[in-house]
Amino acid sequence: MNRPAAPATSYEKLRAAIVRGEIAPNSRLVESDVVTSFDMTRAAVRNALIRLEQEGLVVREPHRGARVRQVTDSEAIEILQARAVLEGLAVRLTAERIDKAGAERLRESLARHRALLESGDLLGASDANADLHATLLQLSGHSTAQRLIHGLNSQTVRYQYRTILIAGRPAASQAEHAAIVEAVIAHEPEKAEDAMRRHLFNVADALQRGALTRIDSVSRGVIEAGGG
Structure with a gap:
């Protein structure tokens, strides 16, 4: 209990x-x-x-x-790149250890992310995205990776609401998440690690291209025009 x-x-x-x-x-x-x-x-x-x-x-x-502290775009990009390596390791372990209950949790988390995107709730989808990553990490059982990634995420959480507003990024993110979950459930560690690394490097590349829409960090709902 x-x-x-x-x-x-x-x-x-x-x-x-x-x-x-x-x-x-x-x-x-x-x-x-x-x-x-x-x-x-x-x-x-x-x-x-x-x-x-x-x-x-x-x-x-x-x-x-x-x-x-205000995290700069360049720092956020470097953090995403570091996360790609750490979370790649984590999902490799998740793919090795996943059981039926864990697989069901991942399917439900992925479905929630998809449903929120389809309903147009981008902020809700961003939270679901974070939840999916957290679930994958928790299921890995790697306590050191969890601690390090939690520290990195705490500095870039506000960027989650910016990257999801990049044109084409929500659909790409959904497809990339589906590839990660599919590889994990299929017990394919190398494929899962590669999918996670590609996903986070793609997000870093999108952020690096700049010109992102900003979201008011207090209300989480006021969109401001302008570049990043």
Whole structure:
């Protein structure tokens, strides 16, 4: 019997707010505001900011305090390239270890992603995309890869909502995800690894071409015209 998940700590809630974009890039993290909003002591806030700086989510500047770090396009591209290698390894293991229950989870996740795309809910499809990747990673059982990829993803989560708006990218992403899942369920490790690497390198290439539509990171629904 699975134990219920432990309640999120104040630090985890603060970190999640940054990762989800609820606290926008370059926003100042005023100590007194964080104390009130996240029910933390001042000492806990200071420790949290140190940890978040170490993770690359926050920048602390002398005499200016802390702010949410803005990841550049070039950094996001490099992170996607690093993820391609790590997630390629992970899905290789998933393909070796997949069972019937895991295969059903992947089919359901892939179907949800497809349905959201077909309904025109691009933001929902972006969340489903992240869920599919997370499921593939979890099923690999590779704890170190999970930890490293989680750290990389936390810095580029806001780019998920930009890349899905590239012309032709949603359909391509669906086809690439289907190829990954098919190879995993068929217990074809090399094919699964190659499919994952090609998928993430394709996303990196699309981002590198630039001229991407931006989405307001707070509302997650206000589309702004302009290049990336």
